[in-house]
């Protein structure tokens with residue numbers, strides 16, 4: 001019988017707690033797996049663990065606050081010890097696609113402000129080549145069509161074509177916590193290269209994209225056979 005997806009998320013989240021130490025300043029990720037981590041962390045806090053969390057979304061902030069985790073903003077605590085977050089895909093060298101939950105901008109800012117980022121996921125997220133999951137790209141609503149054309153242009157320069165679709169919610173464009181839109185680029189495969197990432201970031205209307213290169217140092221992956229750790233250095 002296939003393992004229960006929620007149980008796998010909890011297993012990965014529980015293993016990440018081993019990396020949390022008293023006094024740490026923690027980035028708290030977004031998504032269903034990160035939320036399991038927040039729930040388990042809250043149990044530890046209730047048991048006396050002293051940490052402060054910096055949430056990567058309003059959704060995570062509300063959950064963490066409701067569970068009694070002490071919170072700060074990144075302006076209060078601009079250097080964090082550890083961020084624990086989920087991912088949509090985990091590729092070689094821990095290159096990630098993130099943003100399925102729409103929080104990629106704050107997730108990237110918080111991860112970049114952390115000494116260490118640990119990714120937690122179930123085994124289905126581990127891939128040999130990124131890109132089966134459409135790449136979320138956060139864009140300014142102003143000039144949306146021009147920005148999509150520019151993304152298509154960059155894609156073609158890297159041999160990539162595919163639909164670029166505006167993310168919708170309840171019949172309206174999905175709006176991020178930062179007030180931006182997201183387009184999801186179905187390129188099929190994404191080169192996890194700095195060159196591609198940098199070119200996307202050069203487009204004026206692109207606020208940030210969900211390709212995370214060189215940010216995660218460890219992935220904790222839960223599968224039917226148990227939990228394994230992938231070290232980014234390998």
Ligand SMILES: O=C(CO)[C@H](O)[C@H](O)COP(=O)(O)O
Nearest residue numbers: 031032033086099100101103
């Ligand atoms: O990047 C994210 C949110 O922006 C999430 O980490 C990603 O979508 C994974 O979510 P889940 O754990 O629910 O599969």
